[in-house]
Amino acid sequence: MAEGGDKAREEFLSEAQEIIESLSRSLLALDASLKAGTSDPSLINEAFRAVHTLKGLAGLFGAAKMGTLSHRLEDVLDGLRLGRMDLTPETLDILFNAVDVYGRILQVERDSLDDPLMIVDDLVGRLENFGAEDKEEMSPVVEYDLDPGMLAVLTEYEEHRLRTNIEQGLGLYRLRVQFELATIDKALDDIKERAKTHGEIITYLPTGETTSADTIELDLLMASRDDLATLIGSLGADNVVIEAIPRRGRPSRAPSQPLTTAPEARQISSMDAPSPSALDLADSSDVAAEPAGSLRSVAQTVRVDINKLDHLMNIVGELAIVRGSFSRLTERLRGEGQRQLAAELQRLHRNFDRRLAEMQDGILEVRMVPLGQVFDRLARVVRQISREVSKEIRLVITGAETEIDKLIVEELSDPLMHMIRNAIDHGIEGAEGRQAVGKPEAGTIALNAFQKGNHVMIEIEDDGAGIDDEALIAKAVSQGLVEAGEVPDLSRDEILAFVFLPGVSTRDEAGDYSGRGVGMDVVKTNISKLGGVIDVQSETGIGTKMTITLPITLAIVSALIIRVSRQLFAIPLNSVTEAIAFDESSVKIVDGREVMTIRGTTLPLCRLRKLFQFPQGQPDDKRRFVVVTSLGSRRLGLVVDHLLGQQDIVIKSLGKSLASVRGFAGATELGDQRVCLVLDPAALIEEVLVGVDTREDFARSNG
Amino acid sequence: MADLATNQSRVLRNADEAVREFLAFKLSGEYYAVALTRIREILSLPSLTPVPRAPADVIGVCSVRGLLVTVVDLRRRLHLEEPAPTRQTRILLAATEDDETIGLYVDEVRQVVRLAESEIEVAQSALGGELSDYVVGIGRPRDIRFTSGSSPGGDNILILLDLSTIVNR
Known part of the structure; x- marks a missing residue:
């Protein structure tokens, strides 16, 4: 199906993935509501909408199997939302199965696998046996004095909701509302939401009686279990007029009802599609019934490849290096007696620093997902x-x-x-x-x-x-x-x-x-x-x-820069609890392991000089430090020669050729172009406290 | 004599013989070469950061415009002597099969050499021991002279190394 270029295909795959996830969420919610014995028609609608969009996507990208599956699912969900069949655990099982099958289809597409996807055919076969039992249709709608113009444009679903509400004894009301064109989407959602406490909005139509260029007047058909006074109290406003729709004495002629199964009727009803995507519009034939304002996409999001964010993050890292040069330059100017220039540069530096930090935070925030x-x-x-x-x-x-x-x-x-x-x-x-x-x-x-x-x-x-x-x-x-x-x-x-x-x-x-x-x-x-x-x-x-x-993030971390022998290392600050002066005389040997006591608790020690096999020549009177690292409930004190300060670093992973080297999370560049290794406290704690050696010996003897 | 040899080689190469390009460099006084297609860039010696507990032939990591590169000392890999770095010391950036970029420390880069199949002697039989894992052949260029430290004026040979065995171990 790879027509239309890689980029379009990527988009297709990730969009489909998102929709499948939303389908799965709707089904889970349906499952929960089924268990609780309630039913929420909007959930079935959501699922239907998801499948419908998938069908559209599949059509665009020539994913035939996905199209067939979506088409069948759509029939089943349509049957459910129109009340032609009941939601049973078995139906849900099939629907959940469909989520997995969709996943497999995407996987096959993404990795260009050679899989004939028989599971799709199986599922489609099972779906075909579904939805055979149609329910007897009775229309009490005729009892109401409804505008035939409105009845004529009801979709099958809307009609079903109308019938169900009347059957349940709810009254019908007409809300005539003036909306600002600019905010209609939000306002409409808002009123629908508020209406939920009383019943539901079944459909809406423009009245065509516009009072000004910036407003549009809609008639909203609402079913409510509360009386007119309550509704006026709750929903009434300057721009809202509410009337009860009177019941007729006796049923007259059968109204003209669009009971077709033509594509239009199966179209997503405009009332529950506040944000029609381009796809919906492309094959939508009832655009005319949509309020003009909703033609604009309300989606405010863009999808971005994570690699692009990584690239931005790297640039921020490079800028941080530039920033380091700033401060060295400032020092030099000051040293040469150029105080004024130095002060000016210092100010610029600080400003740059702040903006850079903001940018860093901004990019990090974008990478965050729930x-x-x-x-x-x-x-x-x-x-x-x-x-x-x-x-x-x-x-x-x-x-x-x-x-x-x-x-x-x-x-x-x-x-x-x-x-x-x-x-x-x-x-x-x-x-x-x-x-x-x-x-x-x-x-x-x-x-x-x-x-x-x-x-x-x-x-x-x-x-x-x-x-x-x-x-x-x-x-x-x-x-x-x-x-x-x-x-x-x-x-x-x-x-x-x-x-x-x-x-x-x-x-x-x-x-x-x-x-x-x-x-x-x-x-x-x-x-x-x-x-x-x-x-x-x-x-x-x-x-x-x-x-x-x-x-929280892998991209950028604050780190403590330390020196061991003549080499600098960075320790991610998120695992550092404190750094204290090291006193050789406080070291005790417990169970063959060096420990010290810090505020009444025992802290195992690891001398980095020894661990890294650096020369042991340092005289004992020289001040050294213990950096206390902790992860979860485990702590380890790293004995280092010197603390140099704190710096934000971008960690880059060491290449595959160094993958077997233990104790490092990667490396980073400090301001002077030199590469500085970043310690991995988790790995060190593991190595020193749990003793990876035993395990490696074990692996060797078994390998 | 020399002219004659050159003419002869031209004649040979005209006969539609496959010609491959190698990059010739010096390691501990001897000339070696690797297939040019695998080499991305040649750098003068950057500052290297040693990695504690890394394999002995990894002399450190460096950053090439933000890219972290592991530098391998080919002399250690081949158990050669290690002269101190000079102004000629270079790092060859090479691509491994899984697309990692790796740095190869060499004492000096010489030139690109084009070798016809007839100028390459397949090595398996010629050498024994560990070296043979890395050596794919011996190049005997007809029209370029390499004076080797150990055999001045003697054999004009290039030891052809297989990069994939070196970097993928």
Whole structure:
């Protein structure tokens, strides 16, 4: 389908992706409302609209399979919204399945995979069997004295809503409203929203009686369960006239009703499409009924390739280097006695500095997206897995609005999915198991996100059986990760940390204990790559909680510049809690590891000179420093020779040829064109505290 | 004699023989060459930042207009002696197969050499040991003289290195 150039294709793929995600959200909401026993017609409408737009997109890009699928789905959703069929869990299953199938279609398109997409044909086949049972149609509409002109242009959907409302005994009202052309979209939405408390606006039509060039008068047909006085009290205004539409004594002739299934009738009704996209308009034949103001696109957003933002960020980084030269130049001028020039330059410098910081913040803000993007996908996974394994799961999400760097969100979805799957597979007990211990039959998984300083925390908590220590220890001992004799000395945290070791949590043999399953070591590696850490807490019989701590952004960070021997290094400030003077005499050896006591707590130490195998020649009387780094609940003191100050840096990753070198998050350029390595506190903490060496030995002996 | 040799080589090359371009450089007194297509740029020696705990033949990283480049010392890779840097010392920027740009530290860059197939001796048989992994052949250019440190006036040879084995290890 790659006609129309790569760029257009990219646009198509990302737009389709967004629409599919919104479809998924609507379906999840429908699922929830179905379970709660309520129904919200606007949700079915949203889903319908999404599918309809997808059909349009597919047509434009010649994605035949997607077009066929959308067409069938549209029929089903149309049947649902027109009340021709009822929404059942089975219908929802098929619709959810469609979301996955759409995803697969996009994947195949994106990666130009060779997949005949039989799943689409399967689904289309299943959809064709749907929607056969039409309902008997009875029209009570005739009882009302409605303007035949208005009735003539009702879409099938509007007509259905009108009938339903009358059947439910709501009264009909006409609102004649003058709108400002400039603000009509917003005003119309506004009035629809307010009308919701009383009933709903079924349709609207321009009256054609315009009083001035800047206004347009619309007749709004509204169904309401409240009386006229209440409506006037609530919706009335200078520009709104409300009248009740009288009921006729007896039904007269059958009104002219457009009960066709012609394309126009299936068109998205203008009333729920406040922002028609170009696509909708392109094949829309009822544009004339649209108020003039809505022809302008109200979308205020543009879609941007993340690489372009990276490029901008790099430029900001380069500018920061220029800024460094400014201050050196200022110093030089001052040194040469050019005080006035120096002062002027200094002022410029400060101004430049401020603007640059603003620009940096602006670009960072653009990169931020809500975690909800990935949470929505997880909700779908939960629904799917819980059906597969026949466990009832309640997913409780909080903090979906927490924002984080787009790149991090993308990389998060796989690890989170693994963890959720584990929680359902191994964490939550079966229904009988839960009843036996007096837990509610439905298991709960809580997905919480919140911001904490420069970090975002994500918690995945289940109320399942918890991790079985004994099984975990047995596994670790059998893998040779720990000597059986050492086990009694291990703290509970140390034991739980075994789940992250390769070989322990792989599924093959782990099926017989209810611990975590699928490759937690992989999850941990992926999280570390994002500069994050993962911690686990578990109470037997009560549940397990995994906590992920992530930096908010990968793009730019404040860093502490330090010197070890003759080389400068940067340490990201978000993991630095403090820096203190180092006193050699306060060092104690505990369990073969150097520690010091700081305000009553023990701090493990790591001498960077030693770690980096620099010469040890420094005399002991020279002042040195300890930079205290922490991630999650773990702390490590880095012994350095000198602190140079704080600087904003753009971290660039080291090339693949250095991927195996431990302890660095990347490198950055300081003002003088020299490259400065950026330490990775997460990796250092890991290496020093957990002892990666054992693990590497293990990997070697198994590799 | 020399003229004769040159004429002869021209005659040979006219016979539709495939000619490949190599970049010749000096490592520890000997001449080496790599296929020119893989070389992106030649830089004079920038300031290098050593990377603690990196493989021994990585002498550091540098920034080339904002791009972070890992610099490999070919002399260490090939177990040669390491003369101190001079004004002739250069970094060759080369593209690896997975599109990383890598820097190769060389003592001196000489010139681009065009070699016909008949001027290349395939090496597998000629050499043993570790070197043979990197060496794809021996070039014997007919119309350019390279005076090698170890054999002045002797063999006129270029050791042809395979960049992909060097950088991808």
